[in-house]
Amino acid sequence: MTMPRLLWPSYLDHMADKISKDIDLDELLDRVMVMAREDEMAGICLACLEDAYCEPDAECYACESCGARMVYGFDNLLLMMVA
Numbered sequence: 001m002t003m004p005r006l007l008w009p010s011y012l013d014h015m016a017d018k019i020s021k022d023i024d025l026d027e028l029l030d031r032v033m034v035m036a037r038e039d040e041m042a043g044i045c046l047a048c049l050e051d052a053y054c055e056p057d058a059e060c061y062a063c064e065s066c067g068a069r070m071v072y073g074f075d076n077l078l079l080m081m082v083a
């Protein structure tokens with residue numbers, strides 16, 4: 001099995017250095033799958049890795065924890081991740 005990786009959209013390259021260095025894509029994928037299964041209003045901030053309340057297709061939303069505009073809804077996160 002190959003490790004999941006993040007397909008960071010190229011038009012957001014200027015924000016790539018804000019992605020948390022502690023990011024664990026396996027763990028992130030698990031969390032995203034749970035959100036997708038429960039189909040809730042949920043996403044994750046890629047800067048601080050906190051859960052966020054947002055639309056599934058949210059992109060670049062401001063994070064309530066760290067203030068970075070790095071909150072992505074689970075639909076978007078799923079699109080960014082491949083197994």
Ligand SMILES: [Zn+2]
Binds near residue numbers: 045070
């Ligand atoms: Zn954050």
